[in-house]
Amino acid sequence: RGRSEAAASSKDPLPSWTEGATKAALLDFVERVTREGGPDFVPASERIAVFDNDGTLWSEQPLVAELAFVIDRVKEMAPQHPEWRTRQPFQGVLEGDVESVKASGKRGLMELFAATHAGMTTEQFERTVADWLVTARHPTLHRPYTDLVYQPMLELLALLRARGFKTFVVSGGDVGFMRPWMERVYGVPREQVVGSRVKLRYQDSGGAPSVLRLAELDLLDDGAGKPVGIEQGVGRRPLAAFGNSDGDFEMLEWTTSGAGPRLGLLVHHTDAEREWAYDREARVGKLARGLDEAPGRGWLVVDMRRDWKVIHPFERATPR
Amino acid sequence: RGRSEAAASSKDPLPSWTEGATKAALLDFVERVTREGGPDFVPASERIAVFDNDGTLWSEQPLVAELAFVIDRVKEMAPQHPEWRTRQPFQGVLEGDVESVKASGKRGLMELFAATHAGMTTEQFERTVADWLVTARHPTLHRPYTDLVYQPMLELLALLRARGFKTFVVSGGDVGFMRPWMERVYGVPREQVVGSRVKLRYQDSGGAPSVLRLAELDLLDDGAGKPVGIEQGVGRRPLAAFGNSDGDFEMLEWTTSGAGPRLGLLVHHTDAEREWAYDREARVGKLARGLDEAPGRGWLVVDMRRDWKVIHPFERATPR
Ligand SMILES: [Ca+2]
Ligand SMILES: [Ca+2]
Numbered sequence: 169r170g171r172s173e174a175a176a177s178s179k180d181p182l183p184s185w186t187e188g189a190t191k192a193a194l195l196d197f198v199e200r201v202t203r204e205g206g207p208d209f210v211p212a213s214e215r216i217a218v219f220d221n222d223g224t225l226w227s228e229q230p231l232v233a234e235l236a237f238v239i240d241r242v243k244e245m246a247p248q249h250p251e252w253r254t255r256q257p258f259q260g261v262l263e264g265d266v267e268s269v270k271a272s273g274k275r276g277l278m279e280l281f282a283a284t285h286a287g288m289t290t291e292q293f294e295r296t297v298a299d300w301l302v303t304a305r306h307p308t309l310h311r312p313y314t315d316l317v318y319q320p321m322l323e324l325l326a327l328l329r330a331r332g333f334k335t336f337v338v339s340g341g342d343v344g345f346m347r348p349w350m351e352r353v354y355g356v357p358r359e360q361v362v363g364s365r366v367k368l369r370y371q372d373s374g375g376a377p378s379v380l381r382l383a384e385l386d387l388l389d390d391g392a393g394k395p396v397g398i399e400q401g402v403g404r405r406p407l408a409a410f411g412n413s414d415g416d417f418e419m420l421e422w423t424t425s426g427a428g429p430r431l432g433l434l435v436h437h438t439d440a441e442r443e444w445a446y447d448r449e450a451r452v453g454k455l456a457r458g459l460d461e462a463p464g465r466g467w468l469v470v471d472m473r474r475d476w477k478v479i480h481p482f483e484r485a486t487p488r
Numbered sequence: 489r490g491r492s493e494a495a496a497s498s499k500d501p502l503p504s505w506t507e508g509a510t511k512a513a514l515l516d517f518v519e520r521v522t523r524e525g526g527p528d529f530v531p532a533s534e535r536i537a538v539f540d541n542d543g544t545l546w547s548e549q550p551l552v553a554e555l556a557f558v559i560d561r562v563k564e565m566a567p568q569h570p571e572w573r574t575r576q577p578f579q580g581v582l583e584g585d586v587e588s589v590k591a592s593g594k595r596g597l598m599e600l601f602a603a604t605h606a607g608m609t610t611e612q613f614e615r616t617v618a619d620w621l622v623t624a625r626h627p628t629l630h631r632p633y634t635d636l637v638y639q640p641m642l643e644l645l646a647l648l649r650a651r652g653f654k655t656f657v658v659s660g661g662d663v664g665f666m667r668p669w670m671e672r673v674y675g676v677p678r679e680q681v682v683g684s685r686v687k688l689r690y691q692d693s694g695g696a697p698s699v700l701r702l703a704e705l706d707l708l709d710d711g712a713g714k715p716v717g718i719e720q721g722v723g724r725r726p727l728a729a730f731g732n733s734d735g736d737f738e739m740l741e742w743t744t745s746g747a748g749p750r751l752g753l754l755v756h757h758t759d760a761e762r763e764w765a766y767d768r769e770a771r772v773g774k775l776a777r778g779l780d781e782a783p784g785r786g787w788l789v790v791d792m793r794r795d796w797k798v799i800h801p802f803e804r805a806t807p808r
């Protein structure tokens with residue numbers, strides 16, 4: 169790495185982004201909405217940026233981290249549930265029989281979530297998640313899940329905050345699964361994390377009040393649920409939205425149909441060598457309508473292979 | 489007003505609070521949790537303060553502002569609803585017949601809210617609220633409702649923020665009723681306003697997406713609903729909670745039962761001359777259990793007549 173490149177990148181807020189149209193458009197947008205007196209200036213209080221999580225801020229293949237958590241939890245809880253040994257979808261999870269789990273469909277998935285995400289207090293659940301993250305390892309990369317964040321997106325989060333944006337995560341994941349670690353990993357505080365949520369019930373159990381997680385979905389923060397989650401949890405139409413799948417379509421649509429300058433961006437997974445390549449046919453993170461409509465809607469599409477010099481932070485320390 | 493008093497108050501972060509036990513306890517708490525290296529130090533990210541609105545940050549008598557909004561809206565919408573002239577509770581509202589409205593009970597109230605709070609987009613609703621606030625006047629004080637905020641609480645909000653706290657409103661009011669004006673009036677941004685909410689539905693109506701307010705309650709942010717609203721919208725147990733009625737009991741209980749230093753405070757309306765005096769028997773803002781249990785739980789109770797030199801900001805400009 170030459171001296172001149174190092175000197176240039178020391179001033180570059182997005183050093184892991186390849187010079188090109190995508191990076192230029194990002195920097196131009198930030199410059200325009202923050203230039204005081206300029207025609208596109210937006211006051212700081214309205215600079216809201218929303219980010220999907222799985223596949224946008226960290227890797228989601230071969231399965232999203234929260235599903236890995238569900239599987240590990242079922243295995244850990246199995247001794248207290250002997251009936252699971254002969255009951256789907258639990259049996260499938262315990263025997264590593266992916267086909268049986270898939271065959272149990274959406275209802276099976278809901279059962280797995282109910283068993284692992286409800287029936288405990290919010291504080292107990294978050295502690296379980298935090299403990300799991302310490303020991304859990306990605307099945308093929310053998311690293312903690314929080315290592316699998318995208319270096320270019322960390323830089324983008326930091327740039328936006330440095331320019332007065334408030335950064336929110338708006339993800340299909342359970343909000344209690346995300347809050348314990350996002351402040352440390354993304355710099356996004358708990359109150360700026362919006363996600364799917366179960367219904368809650370406050371209970372005062374003899375002087376030790378707690379909030380119980382119930383086995384009933386209160387919001388599925390995906391697809392058309394994302395603008396709803398944003399209206400409820402942010403209360404302002406975002407200025408910029410970042411996603412990677414068709415589950416983010418409505419979030420980008422809602423964001424970019426607002427008046428004045430708006431930014432929509434889709435991360436397109438095109439790098440089978442350094443990460444994964446998937447889009448239209450993907451089981452996880454399917455991206456089809458977004459690819460079709462992005463050009464017409466003026467949304468940026470990140471070509472990971474071309475636009476990102478580095479994918480995960482650990483690559484920087486690993487000679488290639 | 490003497491020169492020395494003016495000089496002293498220029499350094500005093502709570503100039504409208506009378507010197508005494510309540511003010512001293514507030515200042516001591518803020519000092520303890522922000523003194524770096526001290527035994528009670530709390531990192532800034534955990535300094536969350538939650539405030540009820542009606543009766544805690546602004547006046548709520550003789551009826552809460554949102555109910556005045558409902559009444560005005562029914563009158564305004566009546567020409568499009570001729571059937572309301574003979575249908576309760578609408579007829580009662582239109583004829584100023586309070587008893588008939590009361591007789592329609594909780595169901596009647598829900599009907600009034602559905603008619604005025606649902607069936608429009610979130611943006612339409614907020615614009616209606618903002619427009620209403622410009623012309624609406626308090627029935628006895630003949631001032632805009634946003635004039636009726638409590639000067640001592642504005643000072644407390646500012647002090648807490650100056651000391652690294654994030655201030656949230658957690659109110660039984662509809663979140664869409666509060667967000668349009670709270671940033672300007674309290675310095676609380678939209679995303680830090682938690683309230684009751686209706687269910688929402690995202691709709692893409694031919695390139696002009698919007699979020700529709702449905703006539704179904706999603707959360708009643710009152711009583712045991714307040715800790716739920718806090719868990720959903722803040723995601724962290726507060727360090728300090730401020731309320732004025734038994735609807736805030738669980739919020740204060742949840743807050744002050746956390747580990748380490750915590751603060752709970754109830755505003756007791758004791759000043760019939762400058763504001764209103766009410767508590768145990770009040771129809772609006774009833775405070776009984778809170779008064780009974782505050783001493784045992786270590787909650788502060790503000791005696792408005794004794795503890796507040798000024799109630800509303802306009803008093804400062806009005807000779808007494
Ligand atoms: Ca995603
Ligand atoms: Ca109140």
